[in-house]
Amino acid sequence: MKKKKYQVVILIAVIFIGGFAAGIFYAKSNIQPHSIKLAKTAAQSAKSPVKKNAPELPDLPSKVLIGYVQDYRDPNDVDYSNLTHVIFSFAHPEKDGSLSFNGDTAMANLRQMVTNAHKHEIKAILAVGGWFHIHGGESYEYFKTAIANASSRNKLVNELAGVVQRENLDGIDIDFEHPRSEMDAKYLSAFIHDLSNVLQANEKELSVAVHAKIHSVTGTETGFVIYEPSMFKNVDYVNVMAYDGQWDGGYNASNLSPYSFAENIVNYWANLFDSHNISKDKLVLGVPLYAQPEDPAIKQVSYEAIINRNPENAGRDKISMNGTTYYYNGEATMKKKTNLALNNGFGGMMIWEVGLDAKGSYSLAGAMAGVLKNTEIDHIKYYSIKNSE
Structure with a gap:
């Protein structure tokens, strides 16, 4: 009887140990294939995809759309949405280097703009x-006198820096x-040299408006306007200022x-800029937003008036219109001119004058802005296979 008890105990122990061993074997048999599979996958290639920095492409200068606004115009009627710069026109230099504005209304409009x-x-x-001075006549004599003398020139520089x-x-x-x-x-x-030094020290911009320098009929260079490149x-x-060729x-x-x-x-x-090694992206091509009448006795009309007449x-x-022929630049010509400027390395377009533009979908500023924005390049992410070893 005692012997049988021992046999029973031994039998139970054998069963228990056998079951425990079987459990371990079963567990290993279910885990091992997965770990082997991972090892095998890793061994298939020593290379893994990693993110690569974007290539160092030259920075493209942003294209500008600069719009002049006359001092009498209500700044709240101006559409700023397509512009990068708006230029308030004008402050008037005096012969002693001081600066004048066209009354309190002009100053209020400047501040609101x-x-x-x-x-x-x-x-x-x-x-x-x-072109005109608020005291009458051309601005030329006032400006010329102010900058021809070192003292008045310095005063004008300081006046402008102050304003x-x-x-x-x-x-x-x-x-x-x-x-x-x-x-x-x-x-x-x-x-320009002196003013540039002062403005740049304060991280301000300086631009200059220039005559087109080209005869509208012959296409040759004019000699009556002179610049130091x-x-x-x-x-x-x-x-x-690539307009007003009708006076040539x-x-x-x-x-x-x-065109x-x-x-x-x-x-x-x-x-000219290439020959003097000056960056052409400083150049901005100006366009008119007014129509010129065939009869010089009749006033110009705005592009807005032309569109309001007939879209x-x-x-x-x-x-x-009203028995007179008017010449202007329509939408197709404005887009064509914008592409012309861009294809020749210009930095953008300039408008005289924003307040003359049509509203909404007929806006010429909007048409030009569309061409300028389409020149932007989207940066994409670059990836490569890099050796992991």
């Missing part, structure tokens, strides 16, 4: 000069119309700003 521009995250610039700080401006645009001699060009260059190295943008060789409204005129202007300025006029460059 700055506020509106900054709300839209665009730069607000003050233009100095222009930039007081009015929270992003820079100054110089519109001296026009340097007519070698001495004029020399004085303008000295003035080295001056352009001291500015951020050169706004080329007598009044001819069809020469306002045709062929723009081609000659772009070629001239691109070659189909957006597809034209010439219309007959």
Whole structure:
């Protein structure tokens, strides 16, 4: 009986040990294949995909769309949405180097324009000069006298630096119309040099508006406007006034700003900058947003008035209205000019004057902005297979 008890105990122990061993074997048999599989997969390749830094491509300068706004215009009526810069026109230089504005309304408009521009995250610039002076006649004599003398030139530089700080401006645009001699060009260059040093020290921009320098009929260079090319190295943008060709060789409204005129202007300025090793992305091609009447006794009309008359006029460059023929740049021409500027390395486009533009989908600023935005390149992520060993 006692022997049988021992046999029973031994039998139970054997069963227990056998079951325990079987459990371990079973567990190993279910885990092992997975671990072997992973090891086998890893052994198939010593390389693994890793993220690679984007290639170091040269930074493309952002394209600008600069719009001038006249001092009498209500800043709240201006469409800022397509612009990168808005330029308030004008402050007027006096012969002693002081600065004048066209009354309290102009100052109030300037301040409101700055506020509106900054709300839209665009730069607000003050233009100095222009064709007419508020005291009457051309601005030329006032501007020329101010910059020809070292003392008055320095005073004007300080006046402009002061107004930039007081009015929270992003820079100054110089519109001296026009340097007519070698001495004029020399004085303008000295003035630009001094003003640039002051503005750049405060991280402000400086641009200069320039004559197209091309005869609208012959396409040859004019000799009655003179610049020192080295001056352009001291500015951020050169706004080329590629319009008003109707005055070249007598009044001819069809020469306002045709595409062929723009081609000659772009070629001239691109070659000039190349020959002096100046970056062409400083160049900005100007376009008019007004229509020139065939009869010089009749006033110009805005592009907005042309579209309000008939929206189909957006597809034209010439219309007959109220018995008069008007010449202008329609949407197709504006887009073509924008591509012309970009294809020649220009930094963008300039508009005279934003308040003349049509509203909404017929806006020429909007049409140009569409072309400029389509030139942007989206950066993509690059990956490569890197050896993990």
